[in-house]
Amino acid sequence: MSVVSHLINGELVDSNRTLDVTNPSTGKVIRQVADANAADVERAIAAAQAAFPAWRDTPPAKRAQVMYRFKQLLEDNADRLVKLVSEEHGKTPEDAMGELKRGIENVEYACGVPELLKGEYSHNVGPGIDAWSNFQPLGVVAGITPFNFPCMVPLWMYPMAIACGNTFILKPSEKDPSAAMAIAELLQDAGLPKGVMNVIHGGREAVETLLDAKAVKAISFVGSTPVAEAIYTRGSAAGKRVQALGGAKNHAVVLPDADLENAANTLMGAAFGSCGERCMAISVAVCVGDATADRLVETLLPKIAELKVGPGTRKGLDMGPLVTAEHRDKVLGFIDDGVKAGAKLVADGRDLQVADHEEGYFVGGCLFDNVTAEMRIYQEEIFGPVLCVVRVGSLDDAMQLVNDHEYGNGTCLFTRDGEAARRFTDAIEVGMVGVNVPLPVPVAYHSFGGWKRSLFGDLHAYGPDSVRFYTRRKAVSQRWPSVSEATQAEFSFPANQ
Numbered sequence: 001m002s003v004v005s006h007l008i009n010g011e012l013v014d015s016n017r018t019l020d021v022t023n024p025s026t027g028k029v030i031r032q033v034a035d036a037n038a039a040d041v042e043r044a045i046a047a048a049q050a051a052f053p054a055w056r057d058t059p060p061a062k063r064a065q066v067m068y069r070f071k072q073l074l075e076d077n078a079d080r081l082v083k084l085v086s087e088e089h090g091k092t093p094e095d096a097m098g099e100l101k102r103g104i105e106n107v108e109y110a111c112g113v114p115e116l117l118k119g120e121y122s123h124n125v126g127p128g129i130d131a132w133s134n135f136q137p138l139g140v141v142a143g144i145t146p147f148n149f150p151c152m153v154p155l156w157m158y159p160m161a162i163a164c165g166n167t168f169i170l171k172p173s174e175k176d177p178s179a180a181m182a183i184a185e186l187l188q189d190a191g192l193p194k195g196v197m198n199v200i201h202g203g204r205e206a207v208e209t210l211l212d213a214k215a216v217k218a219i220s221f222v223g224s225t226p227v228a229e230a231i232y233t234r235g236s237a238a239g240k241r242v243q244a245l246g247g248a249k250n251h252a253v254v255l256p257d258a259d260l261e262n263a264a265n266t267l268m269g270a271a272f273g274s275c276g277e278r279c280m281a282i283s284v285a286v287c288v289g290d291a292t293a294d295r296l297v298e299t300l301l302p303k304i305a306e307l308k309v310g311p312g313t314r315k316g317l318d319m320g321p322l323v324t325a326e327h328r329d330k331v332l333g334f335i336d337d338g339v340k341a342g343a344k345l346v347a348d349g350r351d352l353q354v355a356d357h358e359e360g361y362f363v364g365g366c367l368f369d370n371v372t373a374e375m376r377i378y379q380e381e382i383f384g385p386v387l388c389v390v391r392v393g394s395l396d397d398a399m400q401l402v403n404d405h406e407y408g409n410g411t412c413l414f415t416r417d418g419e420a421a422r423r424f425t426d427a428i429e430v431g432m433v434g435v436n437v438p439l440p441v442p443v444a445y446h447s448f449g450g451w452k453r454s455l456f457g458d459l460h461a462y463g464p465d466s467v468r469f470y471t472r473r474k475a476v477s478q479r480w481p482s483v484s485e486a487t488q489a490e491f492s493f494p495a496n497q
């Protein structure tokens, strides 16, 4: 059985431990992945440290040239990468291609790094004194990524980190490591010097070694909220810059004047695409008025019944399996819990069977009506194909519900009322907001991040915030007095007025 190795200093390196990688459509172990211990991680850190001085001094325009070649290689190898994602994650090839393309947009943004790193300059801030700020790389930085976007989320991080002059260590999810590894090898092929990009695989031990290492200056994390919080706490206590993006419970608020057919169509993709395993998935539809809720449920039910579910590697489907047997059981547990709590399960995907894939981790689309804020299925992230309908009396009630939730990643309002939309976008306590756009994932030249317990840290991922996250500002004041100019000692604090 093949093993997915680490990439350290441009070489493939194995560990003496491995973990299984499973195809969730069949339930079969298809390969192994190396499981790094502390010594493996320290080797990667040493390689990244050694590569840093020369890479820092490489002109940004030259670093950008690597990114241009990298983008081309990603496009040339797209079908191979998509196949790896579908095989290990279970998402459909069309969905995997979508995430790869959104990832490539971040490489395109990183190609503009000479422009993005232009500093700020002021002439004559004092007599004969010029001042400027420039943005310098931090050194060795690391990224820890989740299973659900094995191409895109790593690409949120290292193209910009590396383009800014840092060296990088990626720890991808051990559940679907192959695409992230194949992409890192393409970056080597694009001409990146050895040691600038390293990949280590594994779990908690690998991550904690990165968190505690003095040489690692910053950590970007994306994953579940309990782990995000622990990483933020431990990493910042060790003096690092940390951005840790966590879980979500994204609400779509549906007003009575919304175009319900359109809302239902877009909600189907937002709730059930990728089997609901997206941090921006809509998992709650908050309907204003019973009539709106009745019509929405009526419109959704036949669409849910028609969902095409099957193996992730097959084209033309709507949903593949959940990622692991453990995760499938957790999702099923939530559904049972919702029924017990009194929510009405109007579409039940629990018994779905996929022909010739009896061992796959499939769950069909589920719709709960009459969900209330006290229920666990409302409060917690399910991360499966389960949409909950909550009924409220007014837009204000809907906004209160959204604002009271501990998560604040994404939200959306369906309406034709511009005044309501303006009020919603202004006062809603969520980091990414859509109006008639249920998945408001910002494009690569904006930044991505939630509020409340969906993000620990202050700078968001990718886009302009990532330039700030992966650099530190240096402010320089400079004076060149002429040789004949006499300088006097000044004891009061220098001021211009």
Ligand code: NAD
Residues within 6 Å of the ligand: 144, 145, 146, 147, 148, 149, 153, 171, 172, 173, 174, 202, 203, 204, 207, 208, 222, 223, 224, 225, 227, 228, 245, 246, 247, 248, 278, 279, 381, 383, 409, 450, 454
């Ligand atoms: P996870 O938290 O289980 O794992 C994420 C990463 O952390 C993996 O690389 C994993 O190996 C590592 N890890 C897991 N447990 C750890 C521990 N105890 N100590 C140190 N490292 C640990 O998340 P997941 O199941 O891979 O991904 C799904 C979660 O990610 C969902 O909650 C989803 O909402 C979230 N997510 C958030 C965003 C966002 O942008 N906010 C994007 C994608 C996914």
